[in-house]
Amino acid sequence: MSEIPTILDDYLNYMEFIKGISSNTTKEYFLDLRTFFKFLKIRYGLIDRKTEFRDIDIEDVDIELIKKVTIQDLHSYISYVDRKRNNKNLTKSRKVASLRSFFDYLYSKLKLIDENPALQLESPKSNSRLPVYLTLEQSNELLNAALANKNEEYSKRDYAIIMIFLNCGLRLSELSSIDINKIKDDDTLTVIGKGNKERTIFLNNACSEAIDDYLIVRPKKTKDNKALFISKQKNRLSNRAIQHMIDKYLKEIGLDTSIYSTHKLRHTAATLMYKYGNVDIRALQEILGHESVATTQIYTHIDNDRLRDAVKSNPLSNRKK
Structure with a gap:
């Protein structure tokens, strides 16, 4: 610096x-x-x-x-x-x-100042915005766009990347840093998240299959043998290259890249898990690697139908006077 x-x-x-x-x-x-x-x-x-x-x-x-x-x-x-x-x-x-x-x-x-002027400094009131995410239909369209790539190596690589984003909710830096030896038994993946904290990600069948298919066509001679995802120059695929690739496919399916991004794919994974997977909020916090459950709670406000059904499912909901 x-x-x-x-x-x-x-x-x-x-x-x-x-x-x-x-x-x-x-x-x-x-x-x-x-x-x-x-x-x-x-x-x-x-x-x-x-x-x-x-x-x-x-x-x-x-x-x-x-x-x-x-x-x-x-x-x-x-x-x-x-x-x-x-x-x-x-x-x-x-x-x-x-x-x-x-x-x-x-x-x-350090005891270098007698008073802490920031002690009473308040944070601006945050706008409680719901997370932007892809629908299930849009998620499938994005995966299909990668499959349509005529270059088999890039098609299978990009498909695997998008599949992991949409299923596991990784951060961009976590995904780009995946090493092959961090994938164990075909269904677990170790990543380093914020604060250098290590966590285990469980891969579903679709992710495991996508990775296996990519490994068949992954270049054998690379400049980084540990890296899972390899660039055209045979280096580890960088954050910027992944962002550029995702932007390309988002545009192909007609989505605005000023609104949708790699981070929105993380939101999508969390939303789909919560909406369709019956995932407990604490489990979702663990999967996403959030320090506080308060960060995860934004995903509990996205599905009014589910919340309505939850109230109706209470065994007292049909009680008469």
Whole structure:
């Protein structure tokens, strides 16, 4: 990471290598705090007003500057990213979480500040939006689009990827990092999720069959022998390449790629399991690798018919006076 002050570098190292936070999350902390430091230099009049935001240097940000930060500064920063950077509530909430974590580190762990200005910093009220997902019919169309690919290797590879997304609800980074030796007995898969936490995924027959079919045509000579999914250049298929591939098939079946994405396939898997599979919310939490069941509960609000049937199934539902 470039243009990074020592105090921030130390914090990021602590989060990734001591706390075990994933590198992707650590990168988000870096980007959020870099934006905050640039904002501070503007607010405190430490730069020429004509300087472009992207050109503001933060290397000289030190603990003495950070000691001056008040809750008013933090409120002003959240207001700034809303008005000037068009951040939505979800992004602002993440920035609040980054600030809380950083100032807690300085206050509780290092004892470098006398007060924690972020202690009373509230998260913006979140919009309770239901997850976007593909219907069962659209899911089948997406799988059929992959099967229609005339290149057998790519067709079977892409079909297997989509099948795993739609059945297992993996995150993009989890799917791209699958190693062949992490598949055991044809029906279990070990993945590394957020926070470097390992969990076991159970593969159903459709997933196992799709992987087996792909392994028959998977290139034998590759630059990464451990990787399950291989690119045209014989490397591990990257996150970006998978996103591009999914976008291509989504467009083929007429879905808007500004709305649908690889993450929406994860939502789809969770929705289909909950809607059709009679899956307990705690089991779904385990499958998806959610830290809190509160994150999983968005899927309990998507099927009013099921909830209506659940109430009707109560043995007291037909009791008469």
